[in-house]
Amino acid sequence: MLEQLDEVQNLDLKLDALQEEVGQVPPDLISTRQQKINLNKLLETRLGEQAELRKELNRNELELSSLESRRRQASEGALRAGSSKEASQFQNQELQFATRIQELEEDTLPLMESVEQVSEVVSSLEQELDELEPHLQSLTQEEQVRIDSLDQSLNLVQDERNSLADIIDPKLLRQYDQVRRARRGLGLVTIQNNKTCGGCTMQLPIHVVQKARASKTVTRCPSCGRILWNKT
Known part of the structure; x- marks a missing residue:
């Protein structure tokens, strides 16, 4: 009876080895998967930065548009003023608006440059991901073929093991x-x-x-x- 049990154990050891092999994912697939994860995390970060920069840029542009409109109104008000005092008040307002416009324009230019730089990084990351995907799919398909083959071997050995086990006490x-x-x-x-x-x-x-x-x-x-x- 122990001879048959020894045969069962040999099959169990073979099953152990096959199960261990199933868990041995090829290093290239592991590194490629990790590369995709890292790129996606980096892309997510850069997209967040891009969104925040665009929000800030939009706020500046809206404020600039509003200030330009108010500056024009002040300029027109100065022309329509009925007295030099009233004209002076409008001119002071126009000057204040013009000063603020200049400040905003100075702030907006580097902001636009930052948006452009981040957008270039985003495009580069998206391109890297697009180029990586076919390679990852190929490796994933190869891995599936490997797993399917091992599963088939596992099933055959398990069936043989079950048949032997049936004759043991x-x-x-x-x-x-x-x-x-x-x-x-x-x-x-x-x-x-x-x-x-x-x-x-x-x-x-x-x-x-x-x-x-x-x-x-x-x-x-x-x-x-x-x-x-x-x-x-």
């Missing part, structure tokens, strides 16, 4: 499964040099070795709990 199989899960790999080990556990390398008591040789009951290592097999 359920109680023995349960013990094996419990120990294998607890020990993360081996549930059945051979006795090495007629005295040592093949799992934890502990030197086994003589009566344990003798019990394993008799093969009448399941014998387990008193140290690690693995099922012992006196393979001949």
Whole structure:
């Protein structure tokens, strides 16, 4: 019975290896995915900056438009004024508006330059993402082919394992499964040099070795709990 259990364990180890291989995503795919994430984060940041700059630019342009209108009204008011005092008041207003307009124009020019610079960065990032996408799609498709192939192998090995497990005593199989899960790999080990556990390398008591040789009951290592097999 332990011979069949050993075959089951070999298949379990093969399943473990296949599962581990499934999780081994190709480095190129990992780095390309990360590159896309980084570019998208950077693009999001730059788009936020662009939006804020445009809002500020729009506010300036609206204020400039309003000031230009009020300056013209003040200029027209000065021309229509009925007295020199009234004309002087309008002229003072016009001068104040003109001063503020000049200040805003001086502030707006670097703002426009900043918008242009950020827009260029945004366009560059979008282009990088567009150029990266076909490569990422190709790598993703290759990865899917790899995973599909591994899944197929997993299913075949699992079916073979299930068929073998059906002919093994359920109680023995349960013990094996419990120990294998607890020990993360081996549930059945051979006795090495007629005295040592093949799992934890502990030197086994003589009566344990003798019990394993008799093969009448399941014998387990008193140290690690693995099922012992006196393979001949």
